[in-house]
Amino acid sequence: MAEQGKGTSYISGKESRRITRFNRRVTRKLEKQRADASKDPKLYTTKMEDPENIVEFDNVCTYFFSDVGVVKAVDGVNFQVPRHSTVGIVGESGCGKSVTSLSLMQLLQRPSGQTVGGEIRFNKGDGSAYNIVNTPNSIMEKIRGNQISMIFQEPMTALNPVFRIGEQIDEVIELHNPDMTEEKVKARSLEMLDMVGIANKEGVYNMYPHELSGGMRQRICIAIALACSPSLIIADEPTTALDVTIQAQILDLLQNLKDRLQSSIMLITHDLGVVAGMADYVVVMYAGRVVEKGTAEEIFHHPAHPYTIGLMKSKPVVGQKVDKLYNIPGSVPNPVAMPDYCYFRDRCEMQCARCSGKYPPEIRISGTHVVSCWRYMEEGKVLGYPKSVDVSTL
Numbered sequence: 001m002a003e004q005g006k007g008t009s010y011i012s013g014k015e016s017r018r019i020t021r022f023n024r025r026v027t028r029k030l031e032k033q034r035a036d037a038s039k040d041p042k043l044y045t046t047k048m049e050d051p052e053n054i055v056e057f058d059n060v061c062t063y064f065f066s067d068v069g070v071v072k073a074v075d076g077v078n079f080q081v082p083r084h085s086t087v088g089i090v091g092e093s094g095c096g097k098s099v100t101s102l103s104l105m106q107l108l109q110r111p112s113g114q115t116v117g118g119e120i121r122f123n124k125g126d127g128s129a130y131n132i133v134n135t136p137n138s139i140m141e142k143i144r145g146n147q148i149s150m151i152f153q154e155p156m157t158a159l160n161p162v163f164r165i166g167e168q169i170d171e172v173i174e175l176h177n178p179d180m181t182e183e184k185v186k187a188r189s190l191e192m193l194d195m196v197g198i199a200n201k202e203g204v205y206n207m208y209p210h211e212l213s214g215g216m217r218q219r220i221c222i223a224i225a226l227a228c229s230p231s232l233i234i235a236d237e238p239t240t241a242l243d244v245t246i247q248a249q250i251l252d253l254l255q256n257l258k259d260r261l262q263s264s265i266m267l268i269t270h271d272l273g274v275v276a277g278m279a280d281y282v283v284v285m286y287a288g289r290v291v292e293k294g295t296a297e298e299i300f301h302h303p304a305h306p307y308t309i310g311l312m313k314s315k316p317v318v319g320q321k322v323d324k325l326y327n328i329p330g331s332v333p334n335p336v337a338m339p340d341y342c343y344f345r346d347r348c349e350m351q352c353a354r355c356s357g358k359y360p361p362e363i364r365i366s367g368t369h370v371v372s373c374w375r376y377m378e379e380g381k382v383l384g385y386p387k388s389v390d391v392s393t394l
Contacts, residue, residue, distance in 0.1 A: 023065035027111035038136030061117035076386025088279030117389035149225035155218040166205035192223040215246035294369035
């Protein structure tokens with residue numbers, strides 16, 4: 001039995017101690033660098049590449065230093081969120097969608113979770129930007145919930161069960177507007193409840209979360225997220241656990257509020273139908289990397305990457321009868337020991353000769369359409385390769 005256990009997942013006691021010592025050393029160093037950055041604003045301020053973007057992810061690497069090794073949850077991610085637009089991020093569970101958004105909010109479980117490389121540039125509105133990777137906690141507390149807000153994944157557990165709804169909305173407004181009187185804070189909270197379509201706003205203001213349905217709780221989460229009129233809204237699976245009619249209402253509400261507040265939305269979802277109906281741009285992630293990005297029309301009508309094509313084939317079509325739905329064969333590679341070639345190669349049904357080489361670069365195949373696939377090497381413009389961080393050098 002001992003011999004059978006010594007497979008690829010087996011770690012000896014000596015190796016486990018080495019990994020623990022390494023993790024402790026690296027995370028302490030990264031935490032110290034973050035603390036030192038607070039002493040000089042130049043270390044966490046930068047400029048936007050395009051002032052028309054609200055946020056830019058530039059070769060972002062977010063790793064988790066676990067007991068079995070370094071998990072590269074997000075590894076060289078590049079994409080932008082333009083002003084007043086909706087960007088949908090799609091991909092299977094574990095591909096790095098939520099970790100990307102948590103990296104932007106600095107809500108990773110530290111010290112084990114660390115953004116170890118790249119830049120996340122958040123537009124301050126005056127041409128300059130915060131590099132969120134290095135931004136100290138004191139500044140992030142002013143940004144988080146105020147300029148960047150997040151609608152979390154599970155409405156049934158996102159609210160605090162021991163506080164009334166009104167207190168939870170008031171808290172966000174008071175934190176970012178300390179000069180507001182109690183009367184003005186309450187009036188703003190009631191205004192937000194009315195804005196998200198709650199008819200009995202006075203009654204709901206005094207209720208506890210357990211007295212509300214799932215759809216009502218999700219509206220409360222949206223009211224909390226939008227209370228300070230943020231310039232960027234992160235919606236992480238905003239329709240999870242809701243029935244179809246409520247889903248449609250929530251999505252319509254989000255779209256209307258985005259237009260009303262002149263905000264941008266980063267929409268994270270598994271549901272391709274939701275993305276097709278809401279997103280202006282789509283980012284497809286696989287195994288911690290962006291494999292394709294473009295406008296919603298390009299991704300849905302002209303998918304280029306074999307993974308995106310597989311996703312499109314696997315969704316049911318109204319009026320089309322099939323014996324069983326298509327599923328992509330194989331499984332995702334081990335995140336602790338990622339291969340040095342294309343991560344999708346072992347599952348791909350469209351392999352070419354170049355696929356046996358290194359990981360493919362980002363290739364622009366139209367003005368807004370970018371794909372990481374060797375099949376387009378001859379017909380597109382190479383933009384660059386995603387850059388991993390060698391953790392041994394940290």
